[in-house]
Amino acid sequence: MDRLIELLPKLWLSAWETVYMVGIAMIVGGILGLVLGLALYLTRPGNLLENKAVFTVLNVIVNTFRPIPFIILLAAVQPLARVVIGTGIGNNAAIFGLVVGSFFAISRIVEQNLLTVRPGVIEAARSVGASPLRIIFTVLIPEALGPLILGYTFIFIAVTDMSAVAGLIGGGGLGNFAIQYGYRLFEPAVTWAAVILIIVLVQFVQFIGNSLARTVLRR
Amino acid sequence: MPLIALSNVTKAYPPRSKGAPPTVAVDDVSLEIEEGDVHAIIGYSGAGKSTLVRLINALERPTGGRVTVAGRDLVGLDERALRQVRRGIGMIFQQFNLFESKTVWGNVEFPLKVAGIPRAEHQKRISDLLHFVGLVDQAHAYVDQLSGGQKQRVGIARALATSPQILLADEATSALDPETTRDVLGLLRRVNTEFGVTVVVITHEMDVVRSIANRVSVMEGGRIVEQGEVFDVFSAPRTEAARRFVAGVVPTVPDADTLATLRSRHPGRIVSFSFADGGTDQSAIFLELNRRGVGFELIHGGIEDIRGRTFGTITLALTGDDASIDEALDRLTAVATIVKAA
Ligand SMILES: Nc1ncnc2c1ncn2[C@@H]1O[C@H](COP(=O)(O)OP(=O)(O)O)[C@@H](O)[C@H]1O
Ligand SMILES: [Mg+2]
Numbered sequence: 001m002d003r004l005i006e007l008l009p010k011l012w013l014s015a016w017e018t019v020y021m022v023g024i025a026m027i028v029g030g031i032l033g034l035v036l037g038l039a040l041y042l043t044r045p046g047n048l049l050e051n052k053a054v055f056t057v058l059n060v061i062v063n064t065f066r067p068i069p070f071i072i073l074l075a076a077v078q079p080l081a082r083v084v085i086g087t088g089i090g091n092n093a094a095i096f097g098l099v100v101g102s103f104f105a106i107s108r109i110v111e112q113n114l115l116t117v118r119p120g121v122i123e124a125a126r127s128v129g130a131s132p133l134r135i136i137f138t139v140l141i142p143e144a145l146g147p148l149i150l151g152y153t154f155i156f157i158a159v160t161d162m163s164a165v166a167g168l169i170g171g172g173g174l175g176n177f178a179i180q181y182g183y184r185l186f187e188p189a190v191t192w193a194a195v196i197l198i199i200v201l202v203q204f205v206q207f208i209g210n211s212l213a214r215t216v217l218r219r
Numbered sequence: 220m221p222l223i224a225l226s227n228v229t230k231a232y233p234p235r236s237k238g239a240p241p242t243v244a245v246d247d248v249s250l251e252i253e254e255g256d257v258h259a260i261i262g263y264s265g266a267g268k269s270t271l272v273r274l275i276n277a278l279e280r281p282t283g284g285r286v287t288v289a290g291r292d293l294v295g296l297d298e299r300a301l302r303q304v305r306r307g308i309g310m311i312f313q314q315f316n317l318f319e320s321k322t323v324w325g326n327v328e329f330p331l332k333v334a335g336i337p338r339a340e341h342q343k344r345i346s347d348l349l350h351f352v353g354l355v356d357q358a359h360a361y362v363d364q365l366s367g368g369q370k371q372r373v374g375i376a377r378a379l380a381t382s383p384q385i386l387l388a389d390e391a392t393s394a395l396d397p398e399t400t401r402d403v404l405g406l407l408r409r410v411n412t413e414f415g416v417t418v419v420v421i422t423h424e425m426d427v428v429r430s431i432a433n434r435v436s437v438m439e440g441g442r443i444v445e446q447g448e449v450f451d452v453f454s455a456p457r458t459e460a461a462r463r464f465v466a467g468v469v470p471t472v473p474d475a476d477t478l479a480t481l482r483s484r485h486p487g488r489i490v491s492f493s494f495a496d497g498g499t500d501q502s503a504i505f506l507e508l509n510r511r512g513v514g515f516e517l518i519h520g521g522i523e524d525i526r527g528r529t530f531g532t533i534t535l536a537l538t539g540d541d542a543s544i545d546e547a548l549d550r551l552t553a554v555a556t557i558v559k560a561a
Contacts, residue, residue, distance in 0.1 A: 124316035126278055128330035128381070129305035138329070142320035216320075218361060 004189050007181055014177035015197050021091055021163050021173055025098035026156055032103050033155075036062070037110025038136065044111075048122065048132050066104040070162040073101050078169055094163065094171030102159050109151040117143045146217040153209025157202050164198075174198050220290060221251035222385065222417050223275055228284035230270050244270040246441035247284070252434075254384075257411050257418045259428040259449070261464055262438030268421045271438070272387050275419065276308040277301040289384060306334050309378030309416075313390035315370040317362040323349070323373050324358045330380040348376040352406060368399035375406055379414070386410055388420045392427060404431050425468040429453065429525060437461045453523065454530035470520035471532050472558050481518050487538035490548065491520065492555040494530050501533070503554050511547040513539040 004011075036058065042048050043055040068076070074097040081096040082088040117140055125139045141148070164175025174194045182191030230245040244267045252258045262268050273279040274286055277293050286293045288304060296304065318326050327345045336344070349355045352372035362370060371391060378386055388407060392400040408431050410416045420432060428435050428449060435452050437445040437460050445452060445461040453469055456462040465471075472491045473481060481489060492504060501522070508515050519534035537544050548557055 118314070118316070120312055120314050120316035121318060123278065124310070124312065124318075124377075125329070127276055127305055127308075127310040127387075128333050128377070129302040130329075130333045131302060134333065138332075139318060139320075143318065145320065218363075 003181075003185075003187050004193055007190060010181070011174075011177060011193055011197070014172055014174045014194070015201070017091060017172040018160065018163055018174045018198070018201065021095050021098060021166060021171065022156065022159050024095050025102055025159055025163070026152070028095075029099040029102035029106055029159070030152060030155075032099070033106025034110055036103065036107035037114065040107060040111040041114040041140075042132070042136070046119075048126075048135065062104050062108055065100075066108060070097075070101045071165045071168060073097065074162075074165060074168055089170035091166065091171045091173075093169050094166035094173075097166075097169070098159055098162055101162055102155060105158060106152070106155050109155060110148065113144045113147040113151050114140060116147055146213045149209055149213040149216060153206060153213075156205050156209070160198065160202055160205075222254040222256075222289055223250075223252040223419070224285075224287040225250045225271075225274065226285045226287075228271075228274060228281045228286060230267075230274060230279060231282045243441050245274065245281075248441070248443050249284075250436060250443060250446070252417060252419060254417050255411070255415060256434055257408070257420060257432045259420045259422060259432035259435045260438055260443075261422055261425065261428055261435060262460075263423055266438040267441040268438055269389055272310075272389055272419060272421050275385070276305050276310060276387060278305075306330070306381050307383050308385045308387060309381075309383040310387040310389065311371065311374040311378050311391045313393045315362075315367075315374045315394075317370055317373055317377070319361065319363055322359050322361055323354060323365070323376075326362060326373050327376045327380050330377060334381045336381070344380065345376075348379060351379075351409075352376045366399075367395050368402055371395065371399075371403050372406065375403075375410070379410065379416070382414075384417060386416050386418045388418065390421055390423070393422070393424070400427070401430075407431055425453075425464045429468065433526075437464065450525045450528050450530070453525060469523055469531070473519050473534055477519065481534070481536070485516065485518050485536035487514070487516075487536045488544060488559070489518070489534060489536055491532055491534040491558040492551070493532040493558070494522075494555055504551055507547050507550055508535075508537070511539070511543040513537050513544050513547050 040055065040058050040062070043051040043058065045052055045055065074094070077097055077100050078088040078093065081093045085092055085096055087093050121139065121143060122135060125135045130139070163173050166173050167176030167179055174197055178191045178194035181187060182194060226249050228245055228248045229243065231241040231243045234241050246267070248271060260268050260271060270279060274281055275288065281294065288308070291304065293301065293304060318329065321329065324345060327348055328341055331341050331344060346355065349358055352375055354369060354372050354376065357365060357369065362373060365373065391407070392403050395403060404427065407418055407420070411418050420427065422428060432449050435447065435449050436443045437452070437458065439460045445456065445458045452461055453465055456465045472493070478489065505515070515535045515537050517533055518536050520532045522529050522531035522533070551557060
């Protein structure tokens with residue numbers, strides 16, 4: 001217990017690192033995933049920008065990368081991180097890994113939620129002469145907004161989970177804290193302090209996500 | 220010149236699996252719809268009606284033939300030009316297809332935004348439309364709070380927002396109960412008579428055709444098999460397909476089963492009289508029978524009225540001596556087509 005009090009400043013720092021890593025990864029991965037998810041949806045046969053070749057290629061890419069376990073992906077994209085952001089270790093390299101890891105998962109979730117919009121509604125928008133771009137931003141996304149918010153909330157929790165292994169490439173965060181100071185030093189209280197903070201963080205985001213979705217869905 | 224003209228239009232969808240034949244949804248259809256018409260297209264599910272109507276506003280492109288709307292050939296136009304054309308053609312749907320993320324007001328405003336109509340004009344236009352469809356009080360409700368009939372009214376207001384010349388209604392009343400159907404059809408009739416909008420109504424129900432259309436095309440297997448004035452198709456259908464639709468709603472000569480039932484319940488000779496056009500006076504029949512001392516009872520059929528012109532078939536059970544009945548029937552061949560039940 002004394003050990004935990006001693007480590008409190010480190011605990012807060014780690015909590016902040018988790019929020020920072022997951023937050024940045026969600027923003028960057030969220031935007032990229034939205035774009036790829038839209039592309040998957042729009043090029044799907046029968047949809048607005050139907051293009052079988054593009055759809056097939058994108059689909060294969062997502063199916064190839066999405067199932068790779070994150071701990072392996074993180075190590076595998078390390079050389080790429082060095083090229084793109086200039087470093088292969090630390091929090092920023094971990095963020096890079098999280099973006100790659102979440103990107104494909106988000107795109108699939110976005111695609112699936114867009115598919116819940118009834119094709120007839122898109123057809124109605126086309127029938128008044130709306131352009132694809134207008135349909136995407138003023139019909140498609142608003143119509144799917146509730147499920148999209150829930151999807152992003154779900155992904156946030158998955159990314160928080162992924163961020164726990166950032167320590168592998170020298171990143172910080174609550175996962176690293178729990179392993180390094182709790183597990184390795186036989187201090188269960190320290191481990192559990194990290195666990196509780198993660199639970200609080202996840203519950204908080206889940207609550208926000210649920211409330212937003214409820215507001216959007218008017219339930 | 221017709222407002223809408225299809226000539227030898229074909230729409231084939233690529234086969235679902237390699238090697239299979241393509242689905243020919245619309246097969247060499249030629250159709251002209253005049254300005255001011257309410258033109259119904261009737262056919263069973265899968266006949267190609269939706270595909271046909273979606274060719275008119277270019278939601279689908281034909282694989283053969285020519286589609287002309289208001290003198291413009293749609294086949295040569297690019298997507299951007301087609302979007303312009305669609306702004307002049309409203310469409311309503313069986314499932315309403317309203318935007319659930321928008322209010323009633325937002326739904327009706329959408330086409331105005333798309334057409335780039337100045338925001339200052341939206342207020343008046345939308346409230347006029349909501350008055351027309353009777354939904355002023357629901358303006359700020361979300362559409363999932365509305366009943367089916369109200370939803371279709373929103374659909375109509377949305378379709379009319381940009382004052383189109385043409386309204387396409389794809390099974391617009393098929394999801395509604397009979398009373399709501401009547402209301403919505405009444406509204407469509409007003410769209411036609413008050414605003415002069417040419418209406419194309421797709422349906423599988425002859426009742427819908429009878430109550431609002433002046434012309435009808437019967438579709439089967441991607442083709443239009445019969446076409447004409449509603450009165451003519453109802454009173455004298457020429458094809459088997461048209462006869463099947465008409466038989467459901469128009470009293471006809473009883474079929475064998477019905478005849479057997481009728482015979483078991485009524486003594487005397489069973490005779491059907493058909494009137495081909497509005498000229499026939501039923502009282503002529505009754506007077507003639509009376510004069511000959513022939514007793515009669517109306518046991519089947521009835522008279523139809525389509526826009527003031529009547530036609531129909533009545534089946535009578537005649538009692539009296541054979542000679543008088545024969546004599547009466549002889550005379551009556553002048554005013555009606557007579558079918559004597561065997
Ligand atoms: N997008 C499509 N792709 C392939 N086949 C289609 C498509 N749309 C319609 N069809 C086929 O075309 C035929 C006519 O369909 P449709 O026009 O919807 O008929 P209806 O509206 O009279 O029920 C059906 O066999 C249907 O399966
Ligand atoms: Mg249909």
